[in-house]
Amino acid sequence: MSGIYIHIPFCLSKCAYCGFYSIPSLKRKNEFLEALKQEIVLRKDYLHGWPVGTIYFGGGTPSILKVEEIGTLLHLIKEHFDVEVDPEITLEANPDTLSPEYLSGLREIGVNRLSIGIQSFFDNDLQYLSRRHNSQHARQCVSWAKAAGFENISLDLIYGLPTSDADQWNRNLDCFFAMEVPHLSAYALTLEPNSILTKQIEMGKALPVNEDDAVRDYELLCRRASENGFLHYEISNFCKPGMHSRHNSNYWFGIPYLGLGPSAHSYDRVSRQWNDSHLENYLCDFPFEMESLCTEQRYDEYVMLRLRTIWGIDLKYLKREMGERLSSYCEKKAQPLIVQGRLSQTREFLYLNDSQMLFADGIAEELFW
Numbered sequence: 001m002s003g004i005y006i007h008i009p010f011c012l013s014k015c016a017y018c019g020f021y022s023i024p025s026l027k028r029k030n031e032f033l034e035a036l037k038q039e040i041v042l043r044k045d046y047l048h049g050w051p052v053g054t055i056y057f058g059g060g061t062p063s064i065l066k067v068e069e070i071g072t073l074l075h076l077i078k079e080h081f082d083v084e085v086d087p088e089i090t091l092e093a094n095p096d097t098l099s100p101e102y103l104s105g106l107r108e109i110g111v112n113r114l115s116i117g118i119q120s121f122f123d124n125d126l127q128y129l130s131r132r133h134n135s136q137h138a139r140q141c142v143s144w145a146k147a148a149g150f151e152n153i154s155l156d157l158i159y160g161l162p163t164s165d166a167d168q169w170n171r172n173l174d175c176f177f178a179m180e181v182p183h184l185s186a187y188a189l190t191l192e193p194n195s196i197l198t199k200q201i202e203m204g205k206a207l208p209v210n211e212d213d214a215v216r217d218y219e220l221l222c223r224r225a226s227e228n229g230f231l232h233y234e235i236s237n238f239c240k241p242g243m244h245s246r247h248n249s250n251y252w253f254g255i256p257y258l259g260l261g262p263s264a265h266s267y268d269r270v271s272r273q274w275n276d277s278h279l280e281n282y283l284c285d286f287p288f289e290m291e292s293l294c295t296e297q298r299y300d301e302y303v304m305l306r307l308r309t310i311w312g313i314d315l316k317y318l319k320r321e322m323g324e325r326l327s328s329y330c331e332k333k334a335q336p337l338i339v340q341g342r343l344s345q346t347r348e349f350l351y352l353n354d355s356q357m358l359f360a361d362g363i364a365e366e367l368f369w
């Protein structure tokens with residue numbers, strides 16, 4: 001099995017908190033689409049014929065594309081890759097770009113999973129984040145998506161916002177659970193080094209962020225998700241049984257994927273490569289950098305990715321794939337963390353419980369080679 005990720009680098013405007021590379025103008029969209037089509041053909045052999053089980057349009061804002069444009073890309077991918085009969089096809093969508101007609105069109109061309117960037121169901125939060133939609137539109141577009149026949153819907157929310165106290169976050173979660181969608185991605189607000197919001201806060205023009213609020217909101221999130229029958233399968237991801245994102249889960253299981261578009265990453269079990277992130281360069285000749293991974297790098301990466309998930313570190317897998325030396329090293333480094341109650345162990349697995357998952361990156365560093 002394998003996956004394909006397509007990065008659409010355009011947005012209608014730049015959100016204050018966002019640190020992702022995206023261009024707030026559609027001027028070069030057509031040029032980009034032509035280049036993307038060329039890249040699909042150029043890289044048709046990257047996946048060595050492995051069947052493609054998942055296709056993911058991420059961004060930026062993929063939902064600025066017309067239905068026909070997405071359809072053409074899907075068609076080309078199916079022509080040049082061995083796509084499975086019923087692949088998971090996800091599109092990241094911003095509420096302000098959605099309408100009932102657009103959503104029905106997406107279903108017709110085979111998009112079967114939507115990840116909608118709601119961020120909050122409250123207007124004061126949405127204004128702080130400088131989002132283009134309001135709370136009413138947030139609710140409405142979920143109903144439209146359902147009416148268009150989408151069952152596999154994920155909503156993105158952001159917590160730890162200074163505009164929201166614990167009670168408002170709780171009511172935000174009420175809104176989410178009332179929507180009866182099977183997947184939630186919830187992220188703690190991160191102040192990205194070059195974002196507009198970070199600069200505004202530094203100049204005293206926006207409310208500062210308090211890290212303790214994120215911890216408080218995270219605890220409530222974990223509790224409410226569990227009460228509502230959601231499985232907390234990755235730090236930021238929660239789902240009803242069986243409704244996890246197949247595409248993103250494959251990253252955590254080391255399944256190969258091809259990334260198309262500026263800044264997209266690819267992995268073929270031997271090496272990683274990443275496309276240049278600037279549109280100008282991408283349009284010239286698809287420059288990319290590549291690195292082959294030595295066993296120690298593969299170990300660090302495995303530890304980091306798997307500790308973020310409910311599946312944890314599989315010690316048997318470590319031993320089989322990376323040798324006795326690294327699996328013993330991992331077990332030895334894990335002992336003090338287990339004693340401190342920061343890490344849990346069963347006979348074959350090392351994993352983090354709910355409350356520790358928020359600190360996964362720091363704990364992983366202590367296990368690194």
Ligand SMILES: C[S@@+](CC[C@H](N)C(=O)[O-])C[C@H]1O[C@@H](n2cnc3c(N)ncnc32)[C@H](O)[C@@H]1O
Nearest residue numbers: 017018059060061092094117156187188189190
């Ligand atoms: C790659 S973004 C693209 C999604 C889409 N363009 C949108 O904004 O709705 C995916 C998600 O990352 C989250 N995100 C982006 N920047 C963030 C930040 N600085 N802190 C927390 N979450 C962030 C948001 O929830 C967003 O929906």
Ligand code: SF4
Nearest residue numbers: 011014015018059060
């Ligand atoms: S948060 Fe989403 S819509 Fe906003 S600038 Fe970033 S990628 Fe674009």
